[in-house]
Amino acid sequence: MTGVRIPPSPPSYFYLVKWYYLRFATAVLLFSSICLEEIVASVYFRIKDGGTWRYRAIGRGRPPKGAKFHVRYTDVRKKQTWSQPYDTVEEAQQAAANIGTILNAQARGLTVAEAANAANVNRKTVKTAVEEFLNFNRGLRPKSVQAYTTGLTEFLKYLPHSVRFIDEAATTKVLDGYKQSLEDEDYAPKTIHNRLLIVCFLLKHFAKETGVTYPTKLVKMPRLQKVTAKPYSSEELKKLFGEMEAEEYIRYLFFVHSGCREQEVQYAEWDDIDFDEGTYTVRPKKDVGFVPKSFEERAVPLTSELLDMLRARKKSATSRWLFTNENGDPEGHFLRKFKVVAKRAGLNCGQCETEIAEGKYHERGKVKVSCADRPVCEKHYLHRLRKTAATRWLRSGINLLDIQNWLGHKSLETTQIYLGYSKTSSNRAKVDAAGKF
Secondary structure: OOOOOOOOOOOOHHHHHHHHHHHHHHHHHHHHHHHHOOOOOEEEEEEEEOOEEEEEEOEOEOOOOOOOEEEEEEOOOOOEEEOOOEOOHHHHHHHHHHHHHHHHHHHOOOOHHHHHOHHHOOOOEHHHHHHHHHHHOOOOOHHHHHHHHHHHHHHHHHOOOOOOEHHHHOOHHHHHHHHHHHHHOOOOHHHHHHHHHHHHHHHHHOHHHHOOOOHHHHOOOOOOOOOOOOOOOHHHHHHHHHOOOHHHHHHHHHHHHHOOOHHHHHOOEHHHEEOOOOEEEEOOEHHHOEOOHHHOOEEEEOOHHHHHHHHHHHOOOOOOEOOEOOOOOEOOOHHHHHHHHHHHOOOOOOOOEEEEEEOOHHHOEEEEEEOOOOOOOOOOOHHHHHHHHHHHHHHOOOOHHHHHHHHOOOOHHHHHHHOOOOOHHHHHHHHHHHHOO
């Protein structure tokens, strides 16, 4: 009869029992996944709602007759994916179980067979250990977090296929092999030392799983040559600053007169300058990921010459930053541009050789160059300006504790390294006097 709605026939007893069983099984599966924190593939059916096809999870409503069933899961790339349609809910659930097993194994960095091995249930994979270690250290300075991430990513790429668990990685064979692979790729000794140290930090963090308390004893670390703190002489400074243009002059004068590190100058902003007190305060800039070393703020005195130049500069400033590039962002190429100045001033030693990348696109490649005709001299680096500031402060009679505070050092020993270099000629009279008897 037109306009009369005929109610659907009630479901059979067998269908209801089957349906409630599936709902119960799904609930158990979800509860287990929460407890075990495992990856689960879920089963859905598709239903037309108001002219639009929608997916509903099994257990939420009754699927219509002839409904198709799909499996939804998150793959190893953290991307949600839908499976092909299945004719019955049993087929879809079996597929979901298989997919869940595979994904859980992949998430742990194992094969399905290795994940199924009862002996491996409580063992931590290297992949999982690295993820947990990086998460544990996520509060470090951004630069340190990046170094940890890069180093451990390279370590994972190196690991032989047979090394899956963290306890298997804590061996002399594995660490020596990793060291050899870094040497084969021509990494500098300092880089190799730092990469090995990061891996040792990882292994020590999981000493309970590895049984190794001092992983650095498993491998012979590269010997590093200590670089003596060597400040620029007055003659060298005159040559450097005599070749600088106005913009270069104020930038590198800030380095020499403040003794600040490269990033501390890069992220210096006008609000950090106190013209009344004559100081620059090193502060964190969370919006650009800058955190001072040791997480400590400090105020550094500036010379009258530099303050006068900054006052004049501020009148025409359009950025929050003191020193910007052509895009208005914080300058990020102080070192490269400083080497250009050193070459222009005729201070290159003429003996340094290195490889640089030249060319564009498919023609780009490495070429060997010398500092005799290129700005690549290894004797010129920004830290020498910082060492110069510290040395000149001390020779001017400034207290060593003040210098330690201005440089942001935690210990006097570190400050003394900066001040350890002095020409023998300056102490000639004292040496001669000490030799008399």
